Amino acid sequence: MATEGKVIRCRAAVAWEAGKPLVMEEVEVAPPKSGEVRLKIAATGICHTDSYTLSGSDPEGVFPVVLGHEGAGIVESIGEGVTKFQKGDTVIPLYIPQCGKSLFHFMGCSTFSEYTVVAEISLAKVDHMAPLDKVCLLGCGITTGYGAAVNTAKVEAGSTCAVFGLGALGLAAIMGCQAAGAARIIGVDLNPDKFKTAQEFGATEVVNPKDHSRPIQEVLVEMTDGGVDYSFECVGNVAIMRAALEACHKGWGTSVIIGVAAAGQEISTRPFQLVTGRTWKGTAFGGYKSVESVPKLVEEYMKKKLKVDEFVTHTLPFEKITEGFDLMHAGKCIRVVLQF
Ligand code: NAD
Ligand code: ZN
Numbered sequence: 585m586a587t588e589g590k591v592i593r594c595r596a597a598v599a600w601e602a603g604k605p606l607v608m609e610e611v612e613v614a615p616p617k618s619g620e621v622r623l624k625i626a627a628t629g630i631c632h633t634d635s636y637t638l639s640g641s642d643p644e645g646v647f648p649v650v651l652g653h654e655g656a657g658i659v660e661s662i663g664e665g666v667t668k669f670q671k672g673d674t675v676i677p678l679y680i681p682q683c684g685k686s687l688f689h690f691m692g693c694s695t696f697s698e699y700t701v702v703a704e705i706s707l708a709k710v711d712h713m714a715p716l717d718k719v720c721l722l723g724c725g726i727t728t729g730y731g732a733a734v735n736t737a738k739v740e741a742g743s744t745c746a747v748f749g750l751g752a753l754g755l756a757a758i759m760g761c762q763a764a765g766a767a768r769i770i771g772v773d774l775n776p777d778k779f780k781t782a783q784e785f786g787a788t789e790v791v792n793p794k795d796h797s798r799p800i801q802e803v804l805v806e807m808t809d810g811g812v813d814y815s816f817e818c819v820g821n822v823a824i825m826r827a828a829l830e831a832c833h834k835g836w837g838t839s840v841i842i843g844v845a846a847a848g849q850e851i852s853t854r855p856f857q858l859v860t861g862r863t864w865k866g867t868a869f870g871g872y873k874s875v876e877s878v879p880k881l882v883e884e885y886m887k888k889k890l891k892v893d894e895f896v897t898h899t900l901p902f903e904k905i906t907e908g909f910d911l912m913h914a915g916k917c918i919r920v921v922l923q924f
Contacts, residue, residue, distance in 0.1 A: 587660060587661065588615070588660075588661040588671075589615050589661070590615065591612045591613065591614055591615065592612070592613045592622075592660075592699050593610055593611070593612055593613075594610070594611065594613060594697065594698035594699045595608055595609070595610060595611075595697070595698050595902070595903075596608075596609060596610075596611040596650045596694075596696060596697035596698065597609075597650065597651070597652075597696040597697070597902075597905045598611065598648055598649075598650060599637075599638050599647060599648060599649050599650070599651055600647060600648045601647050601648075602638070602639065602640025602645065602647060603638075603639060603640050605906055606638070606651070606696070606905055606906060606909075608903060608905075611650070611697065613685070613697070613699040613700065613701060614685065614701065615661065615663070615701075616661060616662060616663035616666070616701050617663050617664070617701075618663050618664040618665050619663060619664075619665055619666060619703060619704050619705075620662075620663040620666070620701050620702065620703055620704065621659055621661075621662050621663065621666055621669050621675075621701070621702055621703075621704055621707055622659070622660045622661045622662075622663075622699060622700070622701045623657040623658060623659050623660055623675055623677070623699065623700060623701075623702065623707075624657050624658050624660045624698065624699055624924075625655050625656070625657040625695050625697060625698060625699065625700060625924055626655075626656055626657045626658060626716035626717070626720075626923070626924055627655065627656055627657075627716045627717040627720045627921050627922065627923050627924065628652050628654055628655035628656075628695040628696060628720055628902075628921070628922050628924075629654030629655075629720050629721045629723070629724065629725065629919050629920065629921050629922075630652075630654070630905070630908045630909060630912055630919070630920050630922065631653065631654050631724050631725055632820070632844065632912070633653065633691075633724070633844060634651040634652060634653070634690075634696075634909075635909060635912065635913070636844060637649070637651060637690065638651060638909075641846055641847045642847065643847050646688045647688070648688065649688040649689075649690050649694075650688075650689070650690060650694040650696050650697050650700070651690045651694070651696050652690065652693060652694060652695030652696035652697070653677070653679045653690060653691040653692075653693040653694075653695060653723060653724055654695065654720055654721055654723040654724040654725060655676070655677055655693060655695030655700075655720050655723055656674070656675070656676050656677075656710075656714075656716035656717075656719050656720035656723065657674075657675060657677075657695075657700075657716065658672060658673070658674060658675070659671050659672060659673040659675055660699065662704075663704075666704050668704060668707075668709070669704065669707060669709060673709050673712070674709065674710050674711065674712040674714060674716070675707045675708060675709055675710065676707070676708045676710055676719065676720065676722060676723045676878050676882075677692065677693040677695060677700070677702050677706055677707055677723060678692070678693075678706050678707065678708055678723065678869075678874040678875065678878065679691035679692050679693050679706070679723075679724070679869070685701065692706040693706070693723070695720075695723075696902075696905065696922075698902075698924055705875070707875075708874060708875050708878035708879050709879060710878065710879045710882040711879070711882050711883065711886055713886070714882050714885070714886060717896070717899060717921050717923055718885075718892045718893050718896060718921075719882050719885060719892060720921060721752075721892055721895055721896070721919055721921070722878055722881050722882060722885070722892065723878070724869075725752040725753055725756060725895070725919065726752065726756045726759075726881075726890075726892060726895060727756075727869060727870050727872060727877070727878065727881060728753060728756065728842060728867065728868075728869055728870045729752065729753040729754065729755065729756025729757040729758075729759070729760065729816075729818065729842060729870065730756045730757070730759055730760040730763075730870055730881075730890070731760065731867065731869065731870015731871045731872045731877075732753075732756075732757050732760065732816055732840045732842050732867040732870050732871070733745070733757050733758075733759075733760025733761045733763075733764060733814070733816065733840075734760045734763060734764055734870075735867075735870055735871030735872060736840050736865055736866075736867040736870065736871040737814045737816070737838050737840050737865070738764075739760065739761050739764035739765075739766055739813075739814050740764065740765070740813070741764065741765030741766070741767075742765065742766075742767045743761075743764075743765075743766050743767065743768075743813040743814060744766065744767060744768040744770070744808050744812045744813050744814075745761040745766045745768065745769045745770065745812055745813065745814045745815065745816070746769075746770040746771075746772060746804055746808075746812045746814075746815040746816070746828065746831055747761070747769065747770070747771050747772065747782075747787070747815070747816045747818060748772045748773075748815065748816065748817050748818060748819055748824050748827070748828050749772070749773060749817065749818035749819035749820075749824070749843060750771050750772075750773040750775075750778035750779070750781070750782045750787075750790075750818075751778070751818065751915075751918065752895055752918050752919050753818040753842050753843070754771070754773075754782070754816070754818035755781065755782065755785045755895065755918065756895075757816040757818055757842065758771065758782060758785045758786050758787050759785055759786060759890070759891055760870075761786070761814070762785070762786035766814075767788075768788050768789065768808070768812075769786055769787050769788050769789075770787065770788070770789045770790070770791060770804065770807065770808075770812070771783075771787035771789070771790045771791070772790075772791050772792075772793065772800060772804075773790070773792065774792060774793060774794055775915060776792055777915075779792075781894075781918065784894070785891070785894070789807075791803065791804070791807075799827065799830075800827050800831070801826075801827045801828075801830040801831040804831040805830075805831060808833070810833050810834070811831055811832050811833030811834065811837050812831055812832055812833060812837060813832070813833060813836065813837055813838070814832075814837070814838050814839070814840070815828040815829070815831050815832055815837070815838075815839040815840070816828065816839070816840050816842055817839065817840070817841045817842060817843050818842045818843055819843045820843030820844045820845050820846070821843065821845065822845050822849045822850065822851050822852075824843070825839075825841050825843070825845070825851050826851065826852060826853050828841075829853055829857055829862060829864050830853065830857055832862045833862075834860040834861050834862060835860070835861040836861060836862075837861075837862045837863070838862070838863040838864075838865060839862065839863070839864055839865070840865045840866065840867055841864070841865065841866040841867070842866075842867055851864075894918075895918045895919045896918070896919055896921050897916075897917045897918045897919065897920070898911055898917050898919075898920040898921070899920075899921050899922075899923060900920060900921075900922055900923070901922070901923055902922045902923065902924045904922070905922055908920035908922055
């Protein structure tokens, strides 16, 4: 049945209001306008940023909205003037903001829907053999954590790194540190259940702040004889952001903020920490240029140089999206992928 040029009625998980559960609704997805592409979503991950926006914490959050930004799918039709894509292409949406429907679009993606329309510039064409229920995670989490290490921090061979928070983002940062040739990678988490996987991903040591009466930065400075060369905050907690900075070696240590803190929170440290030569940075999408980099990351995954399958601990049908959010909140998963 040809759908091109017609409105498609399909299922989407609609966030009607902040703090309310998602509701599975039938929605109308308009044909792509000039410069837009309509795609059939095959799979999508659930990221903390979706939950953050749903909770109402995001000051820029608008409702009603279709959330989701870690998806992969197939081009269903293209709008006027679109030259880089054609029907049948395998694609990963990229979160560059864009509006166009009466339901608000989220991060230019809105992947919690069977069909979605995105701007041509918000799409990366990837290998058509790539398993979409895995590579969808390259649309956010894995790419961000990995890029934070290899692009933003530019971790050097032989260096010592500390990764705070061993969820998907932290594991991806560990993978980046390892790829860059770090000699020591210290994983830090309050939940001891996270340690085994972190070690499988390349952490050489693991530390639980609960096992120490002193601040964790002091413990790390002592363990590393002066501090780490690079640290990564993958929690979203301003106190940990400070600890991650202060765990760095004076003179050259660099700390990268990956976690998204709650609205209104502010970071602090003594200026002395910076004036003695530490650098504090943040990362968005791991410092990658999305359109050109995501297909290359897919290639690296296909050549088994990048772990992706290992991040997927649960695969659920799309209609079980609420169960997926519950698993994430309970800390019981690395990533949940929803299949359509
Ligand atoms: P996650 O919940 O899977 O992992 C967080 C980990 O931190 C958990 O293992 C938890 O036990 C641990 N933790 C909690 N409090 C801690 C503490 N005080 N000390 C040490 N560890 C602690 O989350 P995730 O999916 O890996 O995402 C991590 C963060 O990255 C989130 O804030 C998310 O919003 C953010 N994020 C940022 C970007 C970006 O572009 N910068 C992109 C995606 C996600
Ligand atoms: Zn995300």
